[in-house]
Structure formats: C-alpha cells, structure tokens
Amino acid sequence: MSVQIDTRVSPSLHPANVANLDGYSDATKGYVEGAERALHEAYTGVAAVFDAKEAVRRDLSLTDAGRTMKVDDMAQRVFKKVAALFDTQMANLTKGISQSEDKLNAPVNARAAHPIAAEIRTYIRSMPESDRPGFVFAAITRGDLVTAEAALAGPSYLCGLTPEGHAALLRKYHEQAAPEEAAKLAVMQGALKLLGNRGGMVFTALEEAVGAHPDAVRRMREAKARADKALAV
Template structure:
C-alpha cells in the first residue's frame, strides 16, 4: 500500500515518484520494484523518526540534551541502514543497465541462406556516397527490411563503407528496433538509477530536519556527554 503523504518528509522520497519515471508501466514495474521499496522504506522511516522526536519532546523526565541524544542514536542507526540499502539498489541497477546495453550492442550476423546476396548488398552500399549510403540504411529501417540491414551490419564495417562509429550506431539502432521491450526496461532502469543518485542523498538533510539541528551541533552534545561520563569515572 502506498505511504500516506507526510508533510514532515520531502515528497522527493515518496515511492509514488518512482511510478512517474519514464518507461514505468505494468510491464516494467517489476524491474524497479526494489527501488520503489527502498524509497517507501526511507519515507516511512523518516516519518517514524519524526514521531519518535515528538514523543521524546513530551517526556518531561528527559533534558533537552537527552532528547537529542536518544533521537540521534536511532536516526544514525536508520540512516546507516538506509544508506546501505540504497547502495545495494544502485549497484544492482548499474549492473542491469550494463547488461541491457550489452544486449543492445552485440554484433549482428548476416542472415544465412541468401547466397551471394549479402556480399552484393555490402558492395553496393560501399559504392555509394556517404549521404546516399545513409539514405539507403534509413530506407531499410523505415521498410523494416531486416535482410538488408543484417547484410550491411553483419560483417566488418569497411565492407559496407561504414566507419566503426557509424556501424556501432546502426547496430544499436537495429537491436532497439527489434527489442522494444528491452529498450523500455533499459529506459526505466536508467531513470530509476538516476533517481537514486539524485534523491538518496536527501536522507542527510532530512535526518537533520528530524533532529532540528545540524550534525555538528549533535556531535558537540554527544562529545560533551562522553566527556562528562569519563569525568565521573575518575575513581575507578
């Protein structure tokens, strides 16, 4: 169930934002489900930390410093856990993107059973000017003429008059035209990876918002507490 809106937490961490990514739909949502769950976890955890701070504020038995230290201890614990989760999710997304890219860039093979036609197509393409050769390839894509495209792209680039960069571009375009579902998975996975890279760091200022002060001030309170505890042990 989607998390309810919590005005104390930035909406950028709400899981619903993942469903707005380019390429997200019923067919692709399973590929970014761990990202959606990580954002939901972060959003709900921050809300619970705000609840904990409010509960601590109502406890008159604690000093203001004690309240800060107790909430900060739990915030540190949850921040470390969430950072570890986001790191793992990002690593998995990066691996997925690399795998999809590899599939969409793998070498082509010419279609077998066409006799000398493959070589004739390449020889004809090589005889054309670069502009005319580009038009020939585009016409093949427009006509979904896979035989011609595989003949042109299923051998070394120079045999068809291509430079390596042109050849790689057309091979990628061919794979994308033949694998729209894979392209959609790559699109949403890249978008999810970018979302993690841009929004996971929001955890840090959001944790400071929970505490109501900068981390350096919290550290100063913690250090003062440690110093006081050490001073009480002078006789041991």
Template structure:
C-alpha cells in the same frame, strides 16, 4: 493503492515519485523499478518513525532537551544505518542493470542474408549520395527490414559508405528497434539510477533534519527571539563524553 503523503517528508523521497520515471506505466518495464520504489517506501517509513520519536521524546518529563536529542539521535542512527546500506545496494543493482542492458544492445549483429546478397546491399548503399544513403538507412530501420539492416550493421562501416559514428548510432537504433523491451528497461533503470544518486543527499539531509538541533535564543532590542546558536547531537555527545571522563574511577 496510493500511499498517504507524509508532509514532514519531501515529495522527492515519497515512493509515488517513481511513477514519473519512464516506462512505469508498463508492467514489464515497471518490474525493474520495484526495488527503487521499495527503497523510497522504506526511507519514508523510517524518516516518519524518527519524526514520531522526536515528538514522543519531547513529552517525556524525565528528559532534558539535550538528553531527548541524544535519545532520538541514537534511535535514528539505528534505523537509518540500514536504510543507507539499502540505498547503496539499489544504486549498485541499477548500475549493474544498466551495464547488462547496454551489453545486450551492443551485441554483434549477424547478417540474415547470404554473403553475396549482403555484399550487394552494402554496395548499393555505398553508391548512393550521402543524403540519400542516410535517408535509406533510416527508412530500413523504421520498416524493421532485418535483411537490409543486418547486412549494413553486421559489417564494417566503410563497406556501406558510412562513417564510424553514423554506423554506431544506426546500429544502436536498430538494436532498440528489435529489442524494444530491453531499450525501455534501459531508459527506466538509467532514470532510476540518476534519481537515486540525486536524492541520496536529500535522504541524508532529511535524516538529520528529523533528528533536529537545540536552538539557543535571546531577545533582541525589539523583544523578538532570535537564534544565536545551534547544538547538534554530535556536539552534545562530545560534551557529554568530556564530562563523563571526570567521573572515571582510577584503576586499582
């Protein structure tokens, strides 16, 4: 079911945005994105509730604009404190998932052939001109040749004529070849982690936008209303606290 889009909230915070992340179309990969999708759904639901509360407060005849703003701010803080904790938890979970999948794709490779055959394979590749050697390694990876690849990548790079960087890159390509689901999940959670980190500031901004401010305006020479000042809930709260001190009774 497609969620209804609330136009008061940016599309980047809508749960439907997760469908654009790599692997979402595959059920086995999408499973690792469910937490991020739930987070965005919770976020939009709470932001929508704040917008609704602000609209309701504006209709309360017993509240001044300042009192209405403070009431909405209290309500928003209560709801969003939970959301921000969930945001941190998801970011931490995704980071842990990335580390786990990276570990799986960096596991040592064990040669599948006998020691003699593995040595002969490495010697053969080492005897090739470099361009042919690289092409041969790439062909072995594409073919899923476990005997050849495990012999090459399960031993030090110099034994097969590869430098350390090439050996590391080819080993990673092979690991992704034989562990495609892990590789896809790694790409998915990496993208999700980047998304959560990037949109976190937007979530905080929209929280405060939903609460709003009180604008002070005046007319310019042409009769247009222009904004000359803005009072946030925090600023009003400080003024209220200062005023309340005047009503404090002396201790007996």
C-alpha cells in the same frame, strides 16, 4: 507500493516517483521493485524520525541536547539501513542494465561481421553528414535490419555518425526490434539514476528531521562524553 503522503518529508523521496519513470508499466514494474522498496524505506524512515522527535519532547528526564542525541541515534540507524538498501539496489540495477544491454546489442554486434557491413558503413560515410542520421533512421523504421545493424555496429565514427546521433539511433533500433526489452532497459536506467540522485537527499531529510546540524550533534556528544568521564572518576 502505497505510502500515505507525509508533508514533513520531501516528495522527491516518495516511492511513487518510480511509477513516473520512462518505460514503467505493469510489464516492467517488477524490474524496479527494489528501487521502489528503497525509496519506501527512505520515506517512511524519515517520517519515523520526525515521529520520534515529537515523542521525545514528552520525556522530561532528558535535556534538549539529550533529546536531540536520542533522535539522532534513530536517524543514524535509519540512514545506515537505507544507505545499504540503496547500494544493494543500485548494484542490482547496474547488473540488470548490463545484461539487458548485452541482450539488445547482440544482434547488432553479430551483424558487424556481415559480408556487406563494411560496404554499408562506407556508403553511409560517403553521404553528406546531415543525411546520414536520416538514412539510418529510415532503415530502422522500414525494418531493413541489414542496413540498420551494419550502421550501428561498432563505434559511431565507422559510418560518420556523431556519438550522440549513434546513441539515439541505437535506442530507436532497440525500440523497433525489441520493444519489451528496450522498455525494461529504460526503466532500469531511470531507476538507477533516480536512486543516485535521491541518495544525498536522504541524509539532508534526516538532518531536517533531527532538527540539528551533524556538527552540532557531534559537539553535544563530545560534551556528554566529557561529563560522563568526569562523573566516572
């Protein structure tokens, strides 16, 4: 999704950020098209508010406050549209991540019931703590699924791994056993985090485009409401 660079808008909101995510490729980009579309709407929406601000400056029938409120009206419409799109895409990504994790973890969970799984975990737990991650890592890389899946099934403490070490090994297992699905999961997780981090930036960018703090705009609107009420009497 090609969008021309606009120096008035933060590059953090540019949709090209999606292409830099871990796992992004021609094979996985379809899973994060929604995130790219959300950023596209945010980036172009902020740019449009900047354009509107320039346009209303030529409207001599409005006061400075009137111009600001008119631009803010547009900014609020943009924010409502973009916020709803962000929420929808984040919900879709969350659902997709859950489905991908279930798919990736199914073989591991199934292996937990293997007759020798408990013995394998006990064996690993009996090792020096520093040797345990390396032992499981070696099992993964040589394709020893019985050992790797038994070790990674269930909570990390069953075979004496730290939660962080267990998570890293599980990711390595997924990359080895199902690289396409692992890349899909990685890019969706990255897109979800990206949208979560950029959501607040949209509000800030729109405030900058309007050129006035929301509290100042609110006071302008209150003053206009009082004047309209007085004129209506």
